[in-house]
Structures are given as structure tokens and as C-alpha cells.
Amino acid sequence: MALFGTPPCGTGHFCALLRYVSLMCLGHIALGMPCIATKMTPSSRSQLVLTGPKRTHDPRFYEAGFMSQISTLIWKEWRTAVDTPLGYVIAVAFLLAAGFFFGNRLFLMGQAEMRSFFSIFPVLLIFFIPAMAMRSLAEEKRSGTFELLATLPVSAIQIVMGKYLAVLLQVVVLLGFTLVYPLSLATLGNIDAGQIAASYMAALLLAAFYTAVCIFASSLTRNAVVAYVLGLSLLLAVFLLAQAAPLFSPSVQNMLEIMSPLSRYQSMLRGVVHLGDVVFLLALCGAFLAAAHFQLERRRWT
Amino acid sequence: MIHSEALSRYYGNVPAVRDLSFHVKRGEVMGLLGPNGAGKSTTMKMLTCYLPPSSGTATIDGIPLDDDSVTIRRKIGYLPENAPSYSDMHVTSYLQFTGRMHRIPDATLKDRMTETGRICGLPSVMHRRISELSKGFKQRVGLAAAMLHDPECLILDEPTTGLDPNQILEIRQLIRELGKKKTVLLSSHVLSEVEAVCDRVMIIDKGQLVELGTASELASRIQDGSRVEVVIKGDARALLKALEGQLPDVKSEVLDVPGPDAADGSRIMLRHTDGGTVLAEAAFHAAVECGSTILEMRREQASLEDVFRRLTRAC
Numbered sequence: 001m002a003l004f005g006t007p008p009c010g011t012g013h014f015c016a017l018l019r020y021v022s023l024m025c026l027g028h029i030a031l032g033m034p035c036i037a038t039k040m041t042p043s044s045r046s047q048l049v050l051t052g053p054k055r056t057h058d059p060r061f062y063e064a065g066f067m068s069q070i071s072t073l074i075w076k077e078w079r080t081a082v083d084t085p086l087g088y089v090i091a092v093a094f095l096l097a098a099g100f101f102f103g104n105r106l107f108l109m110g111q112a113e114m115r116s117f118f119s120i121f122p123v124l125l126i127f128f129i130p131a132m133a134m135r136s137l138a139e140e141k142r143s144g145t146f147e148l149l150a151t152l153p154v155s156a157i158q159i160v161m162g163k164y165l166a167v168l169l170q171v172v173v174l175l176g177f178t179l180v181y182p183l184s185l186a187t188l189g190n191i192d193a194g195q196i197a198a199s200y201m202a203a204l205l206l207a208a209f210y211t212a213v214c215i216f217a218s219s220l221t222r223n224a225v226v227a228y229v230l231g232l233s234l235l236l237a238v239f240l241l242a243q244a245a246p247l248f249s250p251s252v253q254n255m256l257e258i259m260s261p262l263s264r265y266q267s268m269l270r271g272v273v274h275l276g277d278v279v280f281l282l283a284l285c286g287a288f289l290a291a292a293h294f295q296l297e298r299r300r301w302t
Numbered sequence: 303m304i305h306s307e308a309l310s311r312y313y314g315n316v317p318a319v320r321d322l323s324f325h326v327k328r329g330e331v332m333g334l335l336g337p338n339g340a341g342k343s344t345t346m347k348m349l350t351c352y353l354p355p356s357s358g359t360a361t362i363d364g365i366p367l368d369d370d371s372v373t374i375r376r377k378i379g380y381l382p383e384n385a386p387s388y389s390d391m392h393v394t395s396y397l398q399f400t401g402r403m404h405r406i407p408d409a410t411l412k413d414r415m416t417e418t419g420r421i422c423g424l425p426s427v428m429h430r431r432i433s434e435l436s437k438g439f440k441q442r443v444g445l446a447a448a449m450l451h452d453p454e455c456l457i458l459d460e461p462t463t464g465l466d467p468n469q470i471l472e473i474r475q476l477i478r479e480l481g482k483k484k485t486v487l488l489s490s491h492v493l494s495e496v497e498a499v500c501d502r503v504m505i506i507d508k509g510q511l512v513e514l515g516t517a518s519e520l521a522s523r524i525q526d527g528s529r530v531e532v533v534i535k536g537d538a539r540a541l542l543k544a545l546e547g548q549l550p551d552v553k554s555e556v557l558d559v560p561g562p563d564a565a566d567g568s569r570i571m572l573r574h575t576d577g578g579t580v581l582a583e584a585a586f587h588a589a590v591e592c593g594s595t596i597l598e599m600r601r602e603q604a605s606l607e608d609v610f611r612r613l614t615r616a617c
Contacts, residue, residue: 079391
């Protein structure tokens with residue numbers, strides 16, 4: 001756990017930075033993303049050519065269309081989300097709930113701050129993110145379109161990334177709507193912009209983690225409802241484990257504190273974004289996406 | 303184009319496909335025929351790189367399956383069983399999605415979409431949601447998506463199941479049209495379809511290849527001797543006697559003896575071990591000899607249906 005331990009301070013800065021960079025790379029490997037080397041060709045200096053190690057892995061990862069296919073997948077998911085009522089229902093329900101918790105505290109306490117809103121935020125997302133991610137892979141498998149998708153010239157990594165980023169995009173849009181709150185607060189009084197910005201970053205990272213967990217849940221089953229319940233249970237387990245920390249002995253408590261994505265989130269709410277917290281959450285995302293990827297490719301080995 | 307060698311796939315310990323070797327030539331329409339659960343879909347899933355084979359290999363256009371699956375997938379248009387598609391999408395955006403995933407440049411994609419849409423008869427439904435379409439149209443949308451990137455090889459898993467007779471005819475027409483330029487591997491358990499569309503037929507049962515050849519080759523291979531059914535006006539017994547004079551080992555069976563008014567003649571089934579036209583000729587000469595009139599004569603050929611039933615009968 002030393003890797004994820006206390007954030008760098010003093011003279012250890014450089015070593016810590018190195019550590020985090022290597023961790024970041026680990027996270028990328030977990031995602032299966034290659035370290036893409038960019039180089040300029042003499043013939044077209046203005047054009048970036050993406051190349052990679054020669055055939056050490058599957059060559060498809062290095063093709064120039066890697067990102068364009070992912071974005072096509074995101075585009076398709078977005079079209080579907082905009083075309084169907086589910087997305088709107090979730091958005092309305094989420095904003096109603098978020099507005100309630102924001103307004104409630106604001107009018108009760110009469111303070112121009114969002115800390116109370118952000119402290120309830122993880123609980124809110126536990127219910128909404130599984131709903132947004134439940135259909136993602138489960139529905140593809142149920143309707144048989146997964147076979148179509150998997151036989152298109154794309155890799156499973158692209159599929160997972162596309163699906164993940166598509167859900168994350170919806171979450172980000174929802175988060176974007178809540179920007180109305182700090183903006184309206186700003187007209188009422190003095191707000192701590194830095195702290196709120198850090199809180200948004202924390203919320204974004206937490207949402208990214210939740211989404212990765214729910215994508216994994218969706219990859220486990222072909223039934224969207226089961227995927228929802230699975231995602232909800234996993235997230236609840238993470239949440240409750242953090243809540244139950246005081247029940248354990250101090251050493252376990254400390255361990256839970258270090259391991260819990262929620263404590264990382266809480267620490268960021270104070271307005272201090274530690275690189276360690278960011279990397280920790282990103283690595284967790286990577287781990288769950290790697291698990292989802294494994295789940296999709298499992299048919300090849302059994 | 304497709305070259306399979308000892309292709310096998312096991313689900314756990316259960317073999318779905320065992321030692322399947324075959325060769326599909328470029329520009330050929332090959333029918334993959336077999337009862338339900340024979341391993342047709344599994345074979346197609348392996349060829350489209352969805353499932354890796356447990357053992358054995360196959361090459362598509364010279365490229366082994368496990369070598370460069372992305373290149374292979376570009377060369378193949380695949381229509382899975384039941385023609386799944388994103389039912390929440392509109393036909394245009396679905397095709398657009400498929401095209402972009404194949405990295406067709408946007409400039410040519412539009413033309414390809416109109417072109418394939420026209421070939422598959424989709425223009426009237428282009429802007430409808432897929433979930434609103436009839437089964438036949440969904441199938442055509444699936445087919446259009448499969449051929450959008452102009453693949454050299456089309457792999458179609460039961461493209462006509464669940465369609466009404468008119469739609470079946472249209473899809474077959476379409477496949478025959480496509481088969482002129484492309485290699486097509488098509489699975490079915492409808493025999494007449496395979497007979498109508500395919501150049502060659504491959505019959506598999508319990509994961510193993512049982513027969514491979516053109517429909518008529520298969521029929522003649524299974525037929526033992528020839529059968530001729532004649533309806534004659536006149537004395538049937540005299541005819542049989544005359545016939546036996548010419549072909550001693552002919553077997554006959556009177557199927558239908560005419561009533562007292564004798565207007566329609568008697569129906570006789572003749573069998574002979576020789577597969578050629580000998581029996582029919584002999585029957586004609588015998589009829590001339592004994593002065594009776596042939597009202598009807600039909601050489602019976604084993605249909606693909608017979609072949610199929612014979613080969614895949616439960617043991």
C-alpha cells in the first residue's frame with residue numbers, strides 16, 4: 001500500500017512524481033492501452049503519424065483509427081441515449097434529487113457553499129450511475145448485437161473504452177447541469193471558487209470510478225435489471241465499507257481509509273487535489289475496465 | 303477464398319464442430335446445411351473471428367484466422383442469426399455507424415449507403431426506426447449493414463428464417479445477385495433455398511462434414527438405381543411382360559389400377575439398378591411393342607431433401 005500512501009512532500013517530490021508516472025503507466029497497461037509513440041515523417045511534417053512497437057502485441061491497437069472507432073461508438077451511444085426516453089428520465093430524476101439536496105441545505109443553513117451538496121453527492125450517484133450504465137453491455141449481449149459489434153474490425157478494448165466513455169459523457173453532461181448551483185450561489189455571495197472547482201474534479205473522478213464499476217457489472221450479465229442491481233450492490237458495498245470503518249480496529253480502519261475511493265473523494269472536497277488520489281481513482285477505473293474487458297473476451301478461452 | 307482445415311470447436315467437452323475441412327472458391331455461393339444444433343452457427347462464428355477454433359485453422363483470402371483478425375473482419379460481411387441490429391436506432395444512423403466502424407471515409411459513406419440501400423430495397427424505410435420495421439425489413443437492414451463496406455466475402459447465418467414467402471424470394475434473389483460478384487457462405491435448414499441459391503452444398507451433422515458437392519451431385523450420389531413412374535392406357539400386365547423381356551431384373555409395382563371405365567390408365571412404378579436412362583428407354587419400347595399408350599412418364603430423382611434426411615437421420 002506504500003504506493004498509494006501519503007502524498008509527496010518536501011524533498012521526496014521528484015521520486016514521488018516518478019512513482020506516480022510509473023503507476024499511471026501501470027494503469028494504462030491495465031486498460032490495455034499501448035504507449036503510443038508519436039513521430040514526424042519527413043514527407044508530411046504537419047501530419048502526426050501514430051506508430052508503435054512492431055507487432056509485439058496485436059497490431060490493431062496501433063492503428064491510426066483506434067480513437068476514431070471509439071468516438072464512433074460514443075457517437076452511436078449518444079445518439080441512442082438522446083433518441084430514447086431512458087436518458088431523459090434519469091436526467092430529470094437526478095436533477096430533481098440534486099436540486100432538492102442543494103436547495104434544502106442552502107435555505108436551511110443560509111450559507112453560500114456547496115460542501116453539503118458534495119457530501120451527499122456520492123450517495124446520489126450510487127443510484128443513478130448504475131441506471132445509466134446498466135444497458136451498456138448487457139443489452140448488446142441480450143439482443144445479439146454484441147456479436148455484430150465484436151465482428152466489426154474493432155478490438156474488445158475499443159468496445160469497452162467506447163462504452164465506458166459514452167456513459168461517462170452522459171454523467172459529465174448531468175454534472176454540467178449542476179453548474180447552475182455554484183453560478184447561482186456566486187450571485188448571492190462570495191464562493192470559494194477553488195474549492196468548488198476541486199469538488200467538481202473530485203465528483204468527476206468519483207463518477208468515473210462508479211461508471212467503471214457499473215460497466216463491469218453490465219459486462220457480467222445479459223439482463224439490464226440484473227446489471228443495475230449488481231452495480232448498485234457493488235457501489236453500496238464500497239460506500240458502506242467506508243461508513244463501517246469506525247467499527248474496526250485502528251489498523252484496519254487506516255487500511256480502509258487508504259483503500260476507499262470515498263475517502264479520496266472526501267479529501268479532495270477540502271480543496272486539495274493530490275496527485276495520489278487522482279491516480280488511485282484512475283487506476284481503480286482501469287482495473288474495473290480491465291475486468292470488463294476480460295469478461296468480454298472470456299468466450300475465447302472457455 | 304475460405305479454406306478450412308480440420309476446424310474444431312468444443313464447448314467445454316461438448317464438440318460443436320469437429321474436423322471440418324472445406325474450401326469455398328472465390329465468387330462461389332456455398333450453402334451450409336444441417337439440422338438444428340449441427341454446428342452451422344459455430345462454424346460461422348469461427349470464420350468471422352468471433353470465436354477462436356479449439357483446434358485446426360482456416361484462412362480467409364489466404365490470411366489465417368489467428369494471424370490478423372482485423373484484416374479478416376474487413377474482408378467479411380457477417381449477418382448473424384436472427385439479424386440483430388440496434389432497434390433503437392434509425393436505419394440511416396445504424397448504417398452510418400457500421401460504415402464508420404469500418405472506417406469508410408464520410409465522403410464515400412453516403413454513396414455506399416444509398417447504393418446498398420437501393421440494392422437491399424431500403425429507400426422507403428431509410429428514416430424509420432429499426433424497431434418499427436417488419437422482420438423482412440430488419441433482415442434487409444442487417445444485410446445492408448453486412449455489405450456496406452463492400453466485403454469480398456459474405457457470411458450469412460440463416461438469412462431467410464422468419465420471413466414470409468414473398469420476402470424469402472426477394473432475399474434469395476438478392477443473394478443470387480450478390481453471389482455473382484462475391485463469395486457467399488450461407489447457412490440454412492431450408493433445403494429448397496439452398497438448392498435454389500447455392501452453387502455447392504455442404505451438409506454437416508453433429509459437427510462433422512457428411513457431404514459436399516453440387517445439389518445434383520449429392521442427389522445422384524445417394525440415389526441407388528433409377529426410378530420411373532409411368533401411367534399407361536392399355537394392358538399393364540402385357541407391358542410388364544414386354545419390359546421384362548428387355549430388362550430382366552426390373553422391379554415393378556402397380557400403384558393404381560384403373561376403375562371399370564378405365565379412362566385414366568394404370569400407374570406403375572418401375573425400379574432398376576442402373577442409374578442412367580436405360581429404364582425409361584426400355585419402358586418406352588415395351589409400350590410400343592405391346593401397343594399401349596403412355597399417358598405420363600416421370601423419372602424420379604432424389605431431391606436434396608432425400609439426401610438431407612438420409613444423411614442426417616438420427617442414428
